[in-house]
Amino acid sequence: MLVLFSPQHGRELKYLNKPEGDIPVSIYVTPESNNYPGLDRGFNQRFKLDNDLSPSQGEGVYLVSNASDIVETLQNLYKLSAQPGEIKVISGGHCYENFTFQSATDTDSGTRTRFVIDLSNMRGISEEVKEDKEYIVVEPGASNWLIQQTLHAKYGAALPGGSCYSVCAGGHIAGGGYGLLSRLHGLVVDYLAGVEMVIPDATEGKYKIRTFTPGNDEDRLNWASRGGGSGHFGIITKYYFEKARVPAAPEHALFISFPVAWEQFSTSSPETDAANFAAFLQAYYDACTQLPEQAFTLGKFTFRQNSSDFMAISMQVVYGEHSGHDSATLGGQDVPAYTRDEAIKAIYDFIDYMKDWIPEAKESKHLQQPYYLPGHPVSASVLLNHLYDLPWIDMTQMLNGSGENQCGKYKSSCMIENFTQPEGEEIYYFLTGTQKDNEVPDTLDKAQTLIQIDSYGKQINAMDNPELFHTAVAARNSTLKLQYQTYWKNYENRDEEQRKAVEKAIVAWFNKGYNFIHNKGTNNASGFPVWGDKYQGCYFNYPDRQLGVNPGYTSDPGELYGDFLQLYFGERVRDELLAIKTSIDPTNRFAFSQAVLNLTRAS
Numbered sequence: 001m002l003v004l005f006s007p008q009h010g011r012e013l014k015y016l017n018k019p020e021g022d023i024p025v026s027i028y029v030t031p032e033s034n035n036y037p038g039l040d041r042g043f044n045q046r047f048k049l050d051n052d053l054s055p056s057q058g059e060g061v062y063l064v065s066n067a068s069d070i071v072e073t074l075q076n077l078y079k080l081s082a083q084p085g086e087i088k089v090i091s092g093g094h095c096y097e098n099f100t101f102q103s104a105t106d107t108d109s110g111t112r113t114r115f116v117i118d119l120s121n122m123r124g125i126s127e128e129v130k131e132d133k134e135y136i137v138v139e140p141g142a143s144n145w146l147i148q149q150t151l152h153a154k155y156g157a158a159l160p161g162g163s164c165y166s167v168c169a170g171g172h173i174a175g176g177g178y179g180l181l182s183r184l185h186g187l188v189v190d191y192l193a194g195v196e197m198v199i200p201d202a203t204e205g206k207y208k209i210r211t212f213t214p215g216n217d218e219d220r221l222n223w224a225s226r227g228g229g230s231g232h233f234g235i236i237t238k239y240y241f242e243k244a245r246v247p248a249a250p251e252h253a254l255f256i257s258f259p260v261a262w263e264q265f266s267t268s269s270p271e272t273d274a275a276n277f278a279a280f281l282q283a284y285y286d287a288c289t290q291l292p293e294q295a296f297t298l299g300k301f302t303f304r305q306n307s308s309d310f311m312a313i314s315m316q317v318v319y320g321e322h323s324g325h326d327s328a329t330l331g332g333q334d335v336p337a338y339t340r341d342e343a344i345k346a347i348y349d350f351i352d353y354m355k356d357w358i359p360e361a362k363e364s365k366h367l368q369q370p371y372y373l374p375g376h377p378v379s380a381s382v383l384l385n386h387l388y389d390l391p392w393i394d395m396t397q398m399l400n401g402s403g404e405n406q407c408g409k410y411k412s413s414c415m416i417e418n419f420t421q422p423e424g425e426e427i428y429y430f431l432t433g434t435q436k437d438n439e440v441p442d443t444l445d446k447a448q449t450l451i452q453i454d455s456y457g458k459q460i461n462a463m464d465n466p467e468l469f470h471t472a473v474a475a476r477n478s479t480l481k482l483q484y485q486t487y488w489k490n491y492e493n494r495d496e497e498q499r500k501a502v503e504k505a506i507v508a509w510f511n512k513g514y515n516f517i518h519n520k521g522t523n524n525a526s527g528f529p530v531w532g533d534k535y536q537g538c539y540f541n542y543p544d545r546q547l548g549v550n551p552g553y554t555s556d557p558g559e560l561y562g563d564f565l566q567l568y569f570g571e572r573v574r575d576e577l578l579a580i581k582t583s584i585d586p587t588n589r590f591a592f593s594q595a596v597l598n599l600t601r602a603s
Contacts, residue, residue: 026073026117027063030055039118040101042093043166045490046407046503047101050112059114065121067209067237070198077115078205085552085591086114089235091122091140091170094402096410097543099231099592102553109552119170122237125150131214134243135193140170140236144179145400151246152393156322158249159241160185164376165400173239174230175541176473178481180316180399183455184293184325185247186332186463187227189471193242194222199234200589212240220580227473228569228577229540232596233584247330250294251320253395254343255388257373258351258358259310259366266307270434278424280357281453284313285418287353288455289479293325293335294318295346299453300373303446304432312371312384313358315350316399318392319343325459332462340389347387375450375485379403404487409507411484411514412542413529414456414475423521427451430513438512441505448487449510456481466572474570475536483542486510504557511546511558528561531570540568543594553593564594 029036031053039061041048053059058080062073077087088100104112123141127134136155138147145165151157160181162172174195177188194212199221201208210221217223221233230236265273265280288297295317302311317338324337338346351358366384373380379401382388388395419427426435431451433440440446457479464470488506490499515527521534528547529535538544546556547564561567565574581588581596588597 026065026069028058029061029063031060033060036060039116042090042095042101043402043405044094044096044408045405046409047095047098047103049101049116050103050105053114057114061116061118063118063121067196067198070117070235070237071207071209073117074198074207075205080115082115083111084588085111087117087589088113088115088592089117089119089170089231091119092143092166092168092172093120094164094167095171095543096408097545097593099543099594102592106554107552108554111552117235119235119237120168123168127243128240130212130240133214135240136243136246138169138173138239138241140168140230140239142169143167144169144172145397148393148396152249155243155246156249157246158185158392159188159191159246161188163396163399164379164402166402169239170236171230172541174225174228174236176227176539178460178539178541180296180396181247181250181318182460183291183296183458184250184318184323184335185330186459187471187473189226189473190331190463191241191245191247192222192226193240193245195225195236195240196238197221197225197234197236200585200587207234209237210234212238219584220576221584223470224472224577224580226471227540228573228596231590231592232577232581234590245330247325248322250318250323250392252323252340252343253316253318253388253390253392254340254347255314255316255382255390255395255399256347256386257312257314257371257382257384258354259312259369259371259384260301260357261359262304262309262311263307264357265428266304274425274428275421277428278419278421281419281424281427283354283357284453285415285480287350289457290349290353291455291458292317292338292342292346293458294323294338294343295350295455297350297455298373299451300375301427301431301451301453302374303449305446310366312373313354314373314382315347316395317343317346320392332459335459373401374403374448375452375487376403376483406487406489407503408485408487409510410542411510411544411546412539413482413518414478414536414539415480415482415529415534416477416536417479417534420521420523423517426517426520430517435513435516438509438516441502441509443488443502444486444506444509445488448485450485452483452485454481454483455479472569472573472577474573475539478536481539483539484510484514508557511556514546515559526561527559528567530567537567537570545593547594549593550591550595550597565596 102113120141122139124139161177162179197210298314300312319338325335327334369384429435547561549555577596582598
């Protein structure tokens with residue numbers, strides 16, 4: 001028997017076997033249901049709903065199937081006296097912070113998530129015709145892998161989105177949508193025509209479906225959904241991509257992972273080692289600037305535990321008749337297709353740039369050694385120095401991992417200019433646990449602590465700019481994207497107080513190390529990647545509560561930036577998003593710790 005919440009009964013919870021008539025009904029999963037564990041949390045095991053939610057108050061998870069379900073559910077939750085910040089939304093559950101699963105113990109005000117609207121059953125990929133144009137329509141619960149597999153099989157197409165297979169469209173697309181094809185085709189939002197969204201109605205407690213109409217964006221919600229993030233203004237129920245503007249999928253891809261031995265930075269002189277490591281990072285930056293659009297690199301620069309450890313740089317190059325980019329159809333700049341020989345040459349050119357740091361494959365003691373690529377967005381087991389040559393869709397499947405469900409903390413920065421010498425040295429000290437005044441906690445899982453440095457730029461920077469202003473992604477001059485990551489497990493022999501203590505110690509160390517690095521990168525101007533000639537802030541899809549939080553929410557330990565929206569979006573986009581919020585949702589019905597809020601109404 002399913003537990004259903006029918007709009008015709010208002011505050012009453014009614015147990016039914018099936019919906020009555022054609023009235024939209026969402027599936028209500030109570031905290032007492034056997035399928036509630038797992039629905040009460042996302043991929044990051046740090047965050048879950050409080051244990052004392054009450055079925056008698058309608059608290060718990062609501063599984064919806066369409067926009068009408070969402071409208072009815074929201075309106076009924078209003079009748080249950082739901083307040084701003086108590087209703088949250090989830091599609092895939094990969095949020096790096098507690099935007100959905102907000103515990104009362106993690107807020108200054110005690111406001112917590114009481115109701116979760118779960119979009120995971122809305123996973124359709126279909127077609128619609130509007131004003132004689134064909135659109136591919138993606139629902140928010142569709143996963144990255146489902147999207148790529150469907151587009152490839154049905155249309156021979158591919159969106160340049162992320163690689164973690166279980167990340168879903170609901171959060172990924174609206175935040176930008178960045179993946180291994182982005183240097184060739186840009187970001188997913190560069191192809192997003194618009195959205196359907198459930199938004200507040202002018203009448204208190206009422207909601208409406210804001211449909212997608214081609215060429216009409218008076219409310220600016222289509223624009224805001226191109227990189228401004230999800231959950232600020234309403235609930236996106238459909239993403240529309242003009243069929244003729246979705247890039248063709250490349251036929252083939254090469255992939256290889258190079259080991260980078262820590263022992264070359266492990267002499268008797270820490271100062272010399274730090275200087276050499278900085279030179280290595282500078283060489284990596286230079287090598288990335290020389291990459292063709294078809295190539296993408298992931299630098300998995302992991303914490304050193306002993307001198308025999310090694311890091312890895314992975315590289316993918318696509319080739320085939322459809323491995324180019326047609327600016328007349330897609331925008332940006334023309335890129336000719338790559339042959340296999342040209343793809344091989346791109347790999348050897350990269351090796352040549354990095355020859356002082358990467359040994360030739362035949363001389364590497366790690367040749368053909370199995371290696372697990374840690375962290376996100378690519379998490380897979382590969383053989384080192386082994387050249388994989390597969391159909392592109394098979395390569396995407398091979399690299400399509402999400403890793404283990406555990407606890408994690410993430411940080412980011414978008415970098416324009418090369419690493420400064422002091423900055424590169426500070427990264428060395430961070431990854432070797434030798435930063436001054438930042439002692440490594442005993443509970444840190446060093447094997448799962450890394451800075452991932454991905455190649456960026458090329459078509460990402462060509463598809464939009466501040467003058468065109470097609471999207472809410474303002475970071476269009478960056479060459480590298482850095483993602484700081486650390487993971488740990490909640491062991492059974494730790495009670496809740498001990499788990500919180502472990503989390504606080506790890507996060508405090510992690511944040512402080514990040515601040516030290518950026519102080520060096522900004523010549524002591526800021527412990528954050530402030531917008532300027534050197535950095536372009538942070539990536540909203542990698543949220544970080546150290547940047548700051550809205551009133552009533554608890555931030556990370558350590559130094560805070562404050563104006564987190566400015567750091568994510570820059571001033572112009574931030575101001576536009578705030579204006580849209582005031583227009584669409586002036587009473588902040590949709591709110592979380594880093595949501596765009598109408599601050600005149602925020603408590």
